[in-house]
Amino acid sequence: MLIVPLKEYKALRQHGEETYPHECCGVLLGQMDEEGVRTVTSVARAGNTRTDSAHNRYHIDPKELIRIQREGRARGEDIIGFYHSHPDHPAQWSQTDLAEAHWFSCSYVITSVEKGKAMLTNAFELTGSDENDKKLEDEKIEVM
């Protein structure tokens, strides 16, 4: 399960509206408890380096991620997931999303943005033990 404060939930959805018709992307920071429940305490926007195909692809520069991670760590936060948007496309993971997912036990949040308006936001947990058996499984989002 992914717990997201309303402010952060709105922020990640709004990001997708601002970057429409391109995909937005960012990082979810917070903590994961021993039962695997992830609680977001902040979100960090990231740049999409896929300027060649931003309408249907995203990539976060690892250097930016290191900065976000360092700043999060100073606040006692860990990276617990990522978010991105699907312009005019369902809030469901694609084969590309799965192939490019490597952060096990993290949440991947996807928002469909239709004609510039954020619609559905879904979350998926990357489960499995390695690249051979990984899956993106539906995860409940609780907005607080």
Next chain:
Amino acid sequence: MPKIQIPTPLRQYAGKQPAVEVKAGTVGGALSDLVAQHPDLRRHLYTDDGKLRAFVNVYLNDEDVRYLQKEATAVKDGDSISIVPSIAGGR
């Protein structure tokens, strides 16, 4: 000693530690020491033929080692090596 920052998904294979101190003079040596200390990490970082997986980015302080001397890049005490799995996707 240099330290390797362990990303969240790999900490379970590194004794749940967020960072591991290593004894090495190069990035390659540092990664070798890391998997020697925590063998379960090996398959997550390396392919079966011993190459670093393409989606594993390695940074020395704030520089991608691909643009330095790759695994031959020298490291010294106080350096921070970060393992950063790629984040990408799209519809």
